[in-house]
Amino acid sequence: MAEDKHIEITEKCLDESIDAFFKSxxxxxxxxxxxxxxxxFVAQHSVHSESQNTKKVVCVTSGGTTVxxxxxxxxxxxxxxxxxxxxxxTEYFLKAGYMVIFLHRRGTAQPFCRxxxxxxxxxxxxxxxxxxxxxxxxxxxxxxxxxxxxKSAVNSGYFLQLDFTTLFEYLQILQVITLAINxxxxxxxxxxxxxxxxxxxxxxxxxxxxxxxGPGGLxxxxxxxxxxxxxxxxxWAPVAFCVSFKLETDIDILLKKxxxxxxxxxxxxxxxxxxxxxxxxxxxxxxxxxxVIEKKGVGMDVEExxxxxxxxxxxxxxxxxxxxxAKTSEL
Amino acid sequence: MAEDKHIEITEKCLDESIDAFFKSxxxxxxxxxxxxxxxxFVAQHSVHSESQNTKKVVCVTSGGTTVxxxxxxxxxxxxxxxxxxxxxxTEYFLKAGYMVIFLHRRGTAQPFCRxxxxxxxxxxxxxxxxxxxxxxxxxxxxxxxxxxxxKSAVNSGYFLQLDFTTLFEYLQILQVITLAINxxxxxxxxxxxxxxxxxxxxxxxxxxxxxxxGPGGLxxxxxxxxxxxxxxxxxWAPVAFCVSFKLETDIDILLKKxxxxxxxxxxxxxxxxxxxxxxxxxxxxxxxxxxVIEKKGVGMDVEExxxxxxxxxxxxxxxxxxxxxAKTSEL
Numbered sequence: 001m002a003e004d005k006h007i008e009i010t011e012k013c014l015d016e017s018i019d020a021f022f023k024s025x026x027x028x029x030x031x032x033x034x035x036x037x038x039x040x041f042v043a044q045h046s047v048h049s050e051s052q053n054t055k056k057v058v059c060v061t062s063g064g065t066t067v068x069x070x071x072x073x074x075x076x077x078x079x080x081x082x083x084x085x086x087x088x089x090t091e092y093f094l095k096a097g098y099m100v101i102f103l104h105r106r107g108t109a110q111p112f113c114r115x116x117x118x119x120x121x122x123x124x125x126x127x128x129x130x131x132x133x134x135x136x137x138x139x140x141x142x143x144x145x146x147x148x149x150x151k152s153a154v155n156s157g158y159f160l161q162l163d164f165t166t167l168f169e170y171l172q173i174l175q176v177i178t179l180a181i182n183x184x185x186x187x188x189x190x191x192x193x194x195x196x197x198x199x200x201x202x203x204x205x206x207x208x209x210x211x212x213x214g215p216g217g218l219x220x221x222x223x224x225x226x227x228x229x230x231x232x233x234x235x236w237a238p239v240a241f242c243v244s245f246k247l248e249t250d251i252d253i254l255l256k257k258x259x260x261x262x263x264x265x266x267x268x269x270x271x272x273x274x275x276x277x278x279x280x281x282x283x284x285x286x287x288x289x290x291x292v293i294e295k296k297g298v299g300m301d302v303e304e305x306x307x308x309x310x311x312x313x314x315x316x317x318x319x320x321x322x323x324x325x326a327k328t329s330e331l
Numbered sequence: 332m333a334e335d336k337h338i339e340i341t342e343k344c345l346d347e348s349i350d351a352f353f354k355s356x357x358x359x360x361x362x363x364x365x366x367x368x369x370x371x372f373v374a375q376h377s378v379h380s381e382s383q384n385t386k387k388v389v390c391v392t393s394g395g396t397t398v399x400x401x402x403x404x405x406x407x408x409x410x411x412x413x414x415x416x417x418x419x420x421t422e423y424f425l426k427a428g429y430m431v432i433f434l435h436r437r438g439t440a441q442p443f444c445r446x447x448x449x450x451x452x453x454x455x456x457x458x459x460x461x462x463x464x465x466x467x468x469x470x471x472x473x474x475x476x477x478x479x480x481x482k483s484a485v486n487s488g489y490f491l492q493l494d495f496t497t498l499f500e501y502l503q504i505l506q507v508i509t510l511a512i513n514x515x516x517x518x519x520x521x522x523x524x525x526x527x528x529x530x531x532x533x534x535x536x537x538x539x540x541x542x543x544x545g546p547g548g549l550x551x552x553x554x555x556x557x558x559x560x561x562x563x564x565x566x567w568a569p570v571a572f573c574v575s576f577k578l579e580t581d582i583d584i585l586l587k588k589x590x591x592x593x594x595x596x597x598x599x600x601x602x603x604x605x606x607x608x609x610x611x612x613x614x615x616x617x618x619x620x621x622x623v624i625e626k627k628g629v630g631m632d633v634e635e636x637x638x639x640x641x642x643x644x645x646x647x648x649x650x651x652x653x654x655x656x657a658k659t660s661e662l
């Protein structure tokens with residue numbers, strides 16, 4: 001009883017801090033457009049929902065969020081993330097037949113383009129003899145397949161791209177997505193690979209103009225970002241299958257933090273990765289097990305076995321939800 | 332006499348803080364390679380130095396620097412800059428016959444590519460009927476000229492591209508460039524358009540691992556970045572023509588700060604720009620005048636008249652240096 005009360009109070013505090021966050025955030029410019037895109041996208045799922053192979057929908061988040069330090073933003077804190085994890089995972093989800101909402105940081109890695117150099121337009125092309133342009137020979141295949149596969153994914157209608165830069169944009173768009181995915185019940189999935197800021201400067205307390213430099217340096221006070229994951233799991237999309245990520249540079253605290261995050265937020269799996277080995281190996285922490293997943297060889301992606309593993313977990317979860325939960329509710 | 336002593340002490344303090352900065356900075360990975368590239372590049376200048384039209388060399392810096400908050404960097408503070416100013420200015424310097432060292436933030440705007448969309452490889456190309464790829468028609472001319480003009484600049488040998496991400500990289504590479512440009516006397520120029528951090532976390536006091544989040548938020552103490560511009564002007568390349576930039580969001584303090592920077596660092600010109608109007612208008616502050624420079628029309632660049640103005644100032648300066656200074660030293 002006393003514990004229940006404690007949980008209630010904690011949730012109330014969280015609600016208040018999240019309310020304050022959203023109220024103080026600069027409003028999203030194209031919210032209506034994003035909502036419409038999401039409605040159309042999710043509507044396609046219902047076309048398939050009567051058939052035997054019901055389409056599943058995953059929201060993959062990718063890249064880091066920025067936290068502005070000034071309202072007319074000159075300086076900001078950024079979280080390092082190339083977006084390669086999210087981009088390659090999106091490819092494997094699409095190959096497995098999932099519909100993918102790819103919520104990514106503007107300018108980060110795109111699916112099917114991972115094998116191109118950093119600046120493909122200047123590095124992969126050259127002037128041709130007939131005063132046109134041509135692809136430089138070592139990149140011929142990579143450029144062709146990047147453009148063809150990306151376009152084919154977009155044209156299929158099963159791949160929706162949405163982008164963000166700031167933490168404010170990210171969390172507002174994510175909330176709209178959760179509401180859309182919630183309609184799909186257990187067929188919906190979240191794969192939250194974006195590197196989200198833990199600290200921010202509340203819009204209310206942010207300086208209007210560029211911070212002036214003084215001889216003594218700069219003292220900054222950042223507020224903790226309210227933990228939206230709790231709300232996502234408990235209210236926004238409580239039945240969707242939810243995978244979160246934990247990145248640490250210190251291997252000693254990684255697994256402890258991953259397990260603690262799994263319990264705290266009630267997510268179905270936490271992908272634990274260590275900064276220096278994250279491209280070779282991850283550990284998936286569920287309530288049943290800790291599974292080490294490694295890439296199969298040189299030139300292979302760790303995301304291939306990772307997505308394979310998670311899709312099986314999601315299938316088991318969907319089966320469980322539709323059979324056992326349905327039966328329980330019949331009783 | 333007392334004032335001289337004050338200046339001496341101030342310079343000593345600056346020297347010490349700059350020494351401390353460079354000593355504590357992580358060493359540049361490819362310093363030898365960069366030094367060699369610069370030597371070869373500047374050596375070309377001497378080929379022309381006997382002829383009537385002596386080539387001038389400008390170092391254009393572009394984009395913002397990052398300041399890591401952790402050694403194994405997950406979070407960093409970034410300075411907003413698309414790099415468009417530096418990229419377009421580089422084009423006009425090249426057109427005017429300058430040799431350009433383009434020191435830019437990795438991933439920011441490239442000369443000749445300014446009219447392409449953000450993600451040109453996916454937005455400008457499409458699969459063709461013969462299962463190859465082709466340029467989407469609205470971009471046909473922009474893509475062709477971007478690739479041709481960029482390649483032609485690189486092949487001319489008058490365009491050297493060097494890149495940075497962190498403040499530590501930027502300042503170390505800039506120092507090496509100043510030493511190379513210093514050999515050219517008044518024919519050298521600096522056009523410092525990069526958005527350089529005013530504050531940083533000294534490497535020594537930086538945490539090794541990812542900063543852990545706590546319920547109470549995060550207090551950060553940043554140190555002021557030592558003002559390298561003083562050293563650049565007084566020691567590293569004292570005869571080179573030097574243009575610095577001042578960006579503010581508050582128009583009321585902009586001109587005051589620009590004039591104060593001109594005096595403090597002894598630069599030949601300060602380009603003052605206000606964040607919201609910087610693409611239409613700048614004010615060039617010299618010891619003679621404050622000149623408002625505006626773009627000539629829709630679809631035109633403010634950098635065109637700006638570079639034109641600065642090239643004339645540089646020509647007058649070179650003329651003055653070679654005639655009057657030479658004569659004075661003969662006396």
